[in-house]
Amino acid sequence: MLLKRLNRLHIKQKLILIITASTLSGLLLMIVGLTTYQQTAYRDQMQREIRILAEVISDRSNAAILFGDTELLTENLTSMRLHQAIILACIYDEHGEVIASSAPRYRPATCPKHTAANGFYDNALHWTQPIVVDGEVMGRLYVKSHLQLLQEEYNRYLFIGLSITALAVLGSFIVALFVQRLISSPILNLAHTAKAIANNEGDNIRASKTTDDEIGEMVDAFNLMLDVIQSRERELKEHQDNLEKTVDERTRKLKIANQELEAFSYSVSHDLKAPLRALDGFSQAIIEDYGDQLDPLGQNYLNRIRSASQRMEKLIESMLYLSRIGRQNINIKEVNISHISYKVLSLLHEGDPNRDIHTEVEPDIIVDADQALIEIVLNNLIGNAWKYTLKTEKPEIEIRKEQDYFYVRDNGAGFDMTYANKLFGAFQRLHKDQEFEGTGIGLATVARIVHRHGGEIWATAEPDKGATFYVRLPKQ
Amino acid sequence: MLTWFSLAPAIGQAADPTKVKAAFLYNFVKFIHWPQTNETSNEFKLCIYGEPALFELMQKIPAKSIRGQALLILDIQQPTLLQQCQLVYMRTQNYTATQFILDNLSAHPILTVSDVDTFAKSGGMIEFKQKEQKLRFEINNSAAELAGLRISSKLLELALEVY
Incomplete structure (x- = not known):
């Protein structure tokens, strides 16, 4: 007390x-x-x-x-x-x-x-x-x-x-009144200086040394400490400035590169599409106008030219699409994955009404995402599952939620996990066109969308047993 | 046993006057200095002349030394024999008898005590006096000094009269 x-x-x-x-x-x-x-x-x-x-x-x-x-x-x-x-x-x-x-x-x-x-x-x-x-x-x-x-x-x-x-x-009280200043005033002075510095009153403030005793040493140490702190601050600021310069430089270069890429994509879409349409159009004209003069082999060749050029057009379009996703604004709100999945599956059924496939969707899987982009993700993932179970005897697709992610699972062709790192790259295909047709852009697009949401995507699979694609989107 | 003599009768003094006298005689010795002589023997002779009752009483003092000497109480009948004593208490019938004895002892260091009236004035050394029911004494210090005796001032202080 x-x-x-x-x-x-x-x-x-x-x-x-x-x-x-x-x-x-x-x-x-x-x-x-x-x-x-x-x-x-x-x-x-x-x-x-x-x-x-x-x-x-x-x-x-x-x-x-x-x-x-x-x-x-x-x-x-x-x-x-x-x-x-x-x-x-x-x-x-x-x-x-x-x-x-x-x-x-x-x-x-x-x-x-x-x-x-x-x-x-x-x-x-x-x-x-x-x-x-x-x-x-x-x-x-x-x-x-x-x-x-x-x-x-x-x-x-x-x-x-x-x-x-x-x-x-x-008497000693009176003496003490005077003598205490010898000790207390340098300490108070030091405290005032420290306060002034804390209040940002200036960089050049230093405590003044009035005595040669321990308090004087303390003042010296204090001033030295200030010097060190200030020089470190300066260094830090210099580093920061340099860093900003570097970032600005890189950003500028990146912008140029992006512009070049866009220009390239634009020319691809317009300049490459026109000759393809010509190819396709004239092949069709030959079949329609001179089809009777050609033997079946010739007609077959022409048809193959046509389908190849159509496929190339599709490739070009999806490539353009992929590049557009990168620039598109995203508008995040609560989205019901289950509803989108029903819609995608019913469209797939309409396209192939005779197909006997077992599908299961967990109701009310809710995530924070851009509605249009997440539809593209599900179109691709469920579309893949539909596609790769074509040769499976009892095909199954399920869409479920677990913890903070949801997944799309099938029991189709699957793939070798050795190549899992190539899965989400553009134009990377783990199956031959003859087995399952595709552009090699789908999963790249999906990955790009998920990343733009700040989320992650990964997959597990085994050949001929099926594949599961997992998507985790952050809560906003 | 000595206390019988020393204090009680002296203070009380209501008791037997003979007892008081005996105590006084005994106590005087303590305050008087005798000269050193060649003949000084190891005995201190306290002689009583003419008062057998006092002698009887004093004889009852147990054998005791005084001033480093053996105390001897003697009953002397012949005045001529008194010269051997250091202290003589005498009770005489008349002035002539007193003077005779005093003359006889005058050349010797012998303390003379008596209760004869005017004893001190007429050459004796200590004279007992009754005063207010108490035994007191007068001292003739000149006579004592002549005899070579030195009486303590304490004793002189107690005397009714000092000559």
């Missing part, structure tokens, strides 16, 4: 407190020591005085006690009053009977029945001195002294001691 409160004090107050408190404790200790010493010394002296006096008086009284001269004894005792501390003096005979006593000086007091033990007690000094004649004890002298002087002396010492302490504490 007290420690907490002390911790909350300002450093100034702490320093003043330390200086003042140590002065105070030192002086208090001195007072205790001095008064203790004084009391002991005073008691010793008092005891000595009283003892000597008692010895003298008892010697002076030995004849009187022998010859029964109580007047002289009383006279002797009365003379002891000259010592101001003595309040009572008594003489006892050898049987312990009181035979003389001093008249009480300060207050009425009668001699104790038996001579008391020597020492300080009952707020008085008690002293008993045997009265000896020729080595024989003939009686006793008892003296009782009050300790008023002792008390007075004690009070005086205490008063002087406390006065000195009060003055010294006041």
Whole structure:
């Protein structure tokens, strides 16, 4: 509790407190020591005085006690009053009977029945001195002294001691007021500097060093730290600037490359399509106009020319499509995968009504995606599944959701996982055209769409057992 | 046993006056200094002349030394024999008898004590006096000094009169 409160004090107050408190404790200790010493010394002296006096008086009284001269004894005792501390003096005979006593000086007091033990007690000094004649004890002298002087002396010492302490504490407080600045002001200065830097008041702010002690060292270290931090900041900024320049450069180059690619695609779509249409159109004209002059082999060749040119046109179109996806804006909202899947499957059934295929779609698979693009993805994936199960005996397709992804599974031709890395590249085909026709663009398009959503696509398969394509789209 | 003599009768003094006298005689010795002489023997002779009752009483003191000497209580009948003593207590019938004895002892360091009236004034050393029911004494210090005896100031202090 007290420690907490002390911790909350300002450093100034702490320093003043330390200086003042140590002065105070030192002086208090001195007072205790001095008064203790004084009391002991005073008691010793008092005891000595009283003892000597008692010895003298008892010697002076030995004849009187022998010859029964109580007047002289009383006279002797009365003379002891000259010592101001003595309040009572008594003489006892050898049987312990009181035979003389001093008249009480300060207050009425009668001699104790038996001579008391020597020492300080009952707020008085008690002293008993045997009265000896020729080595024989003939009686006793008892003296009782009050300790008023002792008390007075004690009070005086205490008063002087406390006065000195009060003055010294006041003095040390005043000195501490000035001296604490030596320590606290450089620290406060340092703290202010640190605050100014934290508040971003300028890079060139430095703490000023005013002392050559540990605080001075701290100021130096602090300034050095500032230098290091600032130089690191500069370096970091330089690196960042360089990086931005590099990025800008690359972006610019990339844009040029993209423009070139677009120009290329445009020329492909327009310039390559026209000769193909000519090829196809004229082949058709030959079949229609001169078909009867050609033998079946010739007609077959022409038909093959036509289908090849049509296929090439399709390839070109899907290639253009793929390049367009990269630039198209996407509009993401909640999309029901299950509904799209039903639609795709029903279209496929319409195209091949006689096909006996088992399909299963988990209801209400919801993802965040662009409606048009996700339709392309499902068209491709389900279309592939439909296509690659053509030669399967009991074909099955299922679309399900699991954790944060959905998948399209079939039990068709599958593929060798060794080539899985080629799966999503454009114009990469794992099957021959003769087996399953295709452009080799489909999965590339799918992958591109999924990536544009920030999602991922992967597949597992086994030849002749089927393939599963997984799609994970991030939650928006 | 000594206490019988020393203090009780001295303080009380209501008791037997003879006892008090005996105690005084005994205690005087403690406050008086005898000169050292060649003949000093190992005995201290306390002689009583003319008061057999006192002698009887003092004889009851158990054998005891005083001032480092053996205490001897003697009942002396012949004044001429008193010279051997260190302390002489005398009870004489008249002034002439007193003077005779004192003359006899004058050359010797012998303390003379008596309760004869004007004993101290007329050359004796210590004279017992009754005062207010108490036994007191007068001292003729000049006579004692002449005899070579030194009486302690403490004793002189207690005397009613010192000559």
